Amino acid sequence: MKKTQITIDIELDENNVPEKMTWNAEDGGVEKEETKATMISVWDDKKKEALRIDLWTKDMPVDQMKMFLHQILISMGNTYERATGEEDVAFWLEQMAEEFAQKAAIKM
Incomplete structure (x- = not known):
């Protein structure tokens, strides 16, 4: 196998707020x-629940965070469709992502 x-890797300031992050993916x-x-x-x-870690550096621009979240919503729809084959629910997630983009005033 x-x-x-x-x-x-996360570099933190004195208040444990991320200042710099780097990532590595051997196979990628x-x-x-x-x-x-x-x-x-x-x-x-075991608990049947999602566990999450959300981190961003203190210099992450708000407009980029909005774009990041919008793209995550779109990818959730894609992942959902691949996992379940349910195109209608995936389409609904895509529509929700577009409504989020409008409400968050994301410039694309």
């Missing part, structure tokens, strides 16, 4: 790539 690793050819935000979700099968 092959193993691989994805890591995120990513090494010390800087990022301003990350959202990680894992499924706890």
Whole structure:
């Protein structure tokens, strides 16, 4: 069995607020790539709940955070459709993402 690793290194200020983040993905050819935000979700099968880590650097611009969240909403629809085959629900998620973009005044 092959193993691989994805890591995120976080530099914190004196108040434990992220100042700099880099990530590595061995198989993806990513090494010390800087990022301003990350959202990680894992499924706890025992508790039947999603566990999350949401981090962003203190210099992450608000307009970019809005764009980041919009793209995550779109990708959730894509993932949902691939996982379930339910095109109608995936389309609804896509529409919700577009409504979010309008309400958040995201400039695309």
